[in-house]
Amino acid sequence: MIMKSKKVEKIGFVVSTKNKKTVTVKVERLVMHPIYKKFVRRRSKFLAHDELSCRVGDKVKIIESRPLSARKRWIVKELIQRIP
Template identity: 60%
Template sequence: MGRKKEFIGTVVSNKMDKTVVVMVETLVKHPLYGKFTKRRKKFMAHDEGNTCKMGDKVLIEETRPLSKRKRWRVKEILERAKVLEVEPSEEGGE
């Protein structure tokens, strides 16, 4: 049995129940000119515990078909999204 494919990507949507959309960026070299271009692809991945938040960096792995468009599963969360804390500004500015 072969190895399962794995990708590292960023969660761009977590609005569904137990499903996240993961954006994976890869660098592809042009066959003639040699320039590298970014290719982006979105994968729908299964998130059993609804633990992923938007902006998280995750590792997804290939799995059996779980629904019409879901063939990937979140294996682990590599890095949590950085949340910026905004301090309330003083009221009556002048």
């Protein structure tokens, strides 16, 4: 029996590459406002380990992992779209 991994995957954009082998990824999601019933954009930033040498503006897929440092708990799984 093959077990599928339960790790969470998120898609976002690289906003910073200032650290070695670490990128900051911004993930946006739409949430309905509880009173006004309009969709509101919510943003979260994650630190991810980067072996693919991503650049600012790239669209990437990140996957959760064990803690790699104090704030880094994600790994860049694949580069979806490279910005020229």
